[in-house]
Amino acid sequence: MNEDGTGDGRAVPGSQWYDADAGPLVRPYAMTGGRTKPGPSNVRFDLIALVVVEDDPPGPAEESLLGPEHRALLTLCRAETQSVAELAADADLPVGVVRVLLGDLLEAGFVKVSRPVPPAQLPDERILREVIDGLRAL
């Protein structure tokens, strides 16, 4: 719960508190500064595009200028290479928001993102064999 629990800004005495069912108190567009698409590079991150931290990321000074959601994503990326979908689930943010924020991190040189897999392109037989064996062994 945020301090700003009245949601609509009117501090009516005794007004009820809203729980998560009432929807997010911070609207998605607030986290992205009103943007609905990633920045100038205009990349559309696939849900299973993998995000890894850059080898030589900007220093702590620059990192401290990032917003809390940016930093949350960065922390998740550092823990493990993850897909865009997993980052969205773990950060509890809508995918659309995560895409915009990742675009910022990409442009600022904090992360790298694997390109979306081109359609109709299947991995070679060796990989598929590995997947089948891996599934059997689960």
Place this chain on the structure above:
Amino acid sequence: MAYERSENTGAGGGVDATALALKILVAGGFGVGKTTLVGAVSEIRPLRTEERLSRAGEAVDDTGGVAQKTTTTVAMDFGRITIRSGLSLYLFGTPGQDRFWFLWDELSQGALGAVVLADTRRLEDCFPAVDYFEHRKIPFVVAVNCFAGARNYGAHEVSRALDLDRGTPVVLCDARDRDSGKEVLIRLVEYAGRMHTARLLDSVG
């Protein structure tokens, strides 16, 4: 290989230089067991996507009184199966309602294949999914979730009732059972491999 090779081997903790992610969709009508299947074979997590409402959705969602509601939150299930370090399989339960078709296009981009879950008591519920994947030439298997109390049909009968293309596998399964779910996925990956090989041969004449 069409995947970008990341040179990163550092901070992520032993990131494989050729990390691969494969995507499998789980489709089918409402309440057929998509979430159950994804949960049986993988650690499942809910995924929220805030999407632009399609025109079809506007007609269904009563947006009266909510001025210019143009996005809607769609919840999907997804799970990850780690085959080995650097090779993961991602399963996405596609939202069942027709008005979320626009999401399917993104989900099916680059998908290895799809599982269409079917319930023989309302087989027609999976027609749209079968059509969708046949049209886009995305390899799929039909997995008949054998609910207790439903009459048992053979794979062949289901195949005929759905008018499937020759060769499309039909598997009887129990979506709650891990081994059964694994078998469905194995059949799909095998089939996707066969389809791919056949297309390669076609393309060289």
